Amino acid sequence: MAHGDVRIERLESTVLRGNPMGDPTSRNLAIYLPPGYDPARRYPVLYGLVGYTGTGRMLLNIDPLSEDLQARLDRLILTKLCPPVIVALPDCFTRVGGSQYINSLALGRYEDYLLQEVLPFVETKHRCGRRGIWGKSSGGYGSIIQGMRHPEVFSALACHSGDMGFEYCYMGDFPKAMDSFQKAGGTAAWLKEFWAQPNRRRSEDFAALNTLGMAAHYSPEPSEELGIALPFDIQTGAFRDDVWQRWLRHDPVRIVAQHADALRQLAAVFIDCGSKDQFNLHWGARALHAALEVLRVPHIYEEFDDTHSNISYRYDRSIPLLANALDDSH
Secondary structure (H helix, E strand, O other), X not given: OOOOEEEEEEEEOOOOOOOOOOOOOEEEEEXXXXXXXXXXXXXXXXXXXXXXXXXXXXXXXXXXXXXXXXHHHHHHHHOOOOOOOEEEEOOOOOOOOXXXXXXXXXXXXXHHHHHHHHHHHHHHHOOEEEEEEEEEOHHHHHHHHHHHHOOOOOOEEEEXXXXXXXXXXXXXXXXXXXXXXXXXXOHHHHHHXXXXXXXXXXXHHHHHHHHHHHHHHHOEOOOOHHHEOOOEOOOOXXXXXXXXXXXXXXXXXXXXXXXXXXXXXXXXXXXXXXXXXXXXXHHHHHHHHHHHHHHOOOOEEEEEOOOOOOOHHHHHHHHHHHHHHHOOOO
16 A cells, blocks of 8 residues: 655754744754655645644654554545645744744744745645645644734644633643742743753643743743743732733734634634643633634534543544645546
């Protein structure tokens, strides 16, 4: 039986040069080519965005209890559940733990990197048709934000358990993050300690890392430590509503009305979330679904009986849906 092929390319970025965190400008880019790939044929292309603390190639990791993305794509295509499709998996990892796939003065121009460098790199090497974007968690956030902002670029999107309803998914981390930052003596000292330790996946570090990372994206501030404004005072715990309001300007639930016309242009909008999501993202997903209903934006919304973890099986639902919506061969 034929199988697809994964090629690991090396992309040297111009737009990430001089990024404030000193993160690498040379990045791996994994590109999946479907079984029977014909370089003379034009294929739909999907851009896959991973969640926080991840990078694109992680989707290809072997999992004996599940299915890696290459095996999943092969199965879907060979069983004709999904038309042949090219899938690109960029690396947007940063020193603060990942990416929300937007530009930030504190981190660098990762939205520009995706649009101005990753897309042209893929599409000069391969004959690509219409584009879709999909992802989970922070990748789900990036997918819906890019679909909202750039309907001229992406013709379909899938958002799995994406960050939204910010008061429900982020604020619970703030007290733990304050404890961590205060104990370390500030955000810069905490981040230095984090990278010095041998185990960087300790659960007790997640609240601080995630809070710092989200602040780096939503409230960059050159005058503050690490160039990042936090929505609280580390010493007193006083809530900084002015900073929080900056965060809310990035919440899909709150900005969807501004982008309703853009979303109506898309061939497919798919949103799902587990009804037991431990980060409370199902509440944001429900609010977004309700807003889309009021705005009369065509979309598919699904909840499933699971948490935020180990839900890659949901790609069986989204990838064929996107690929069929983008496929011009039928």
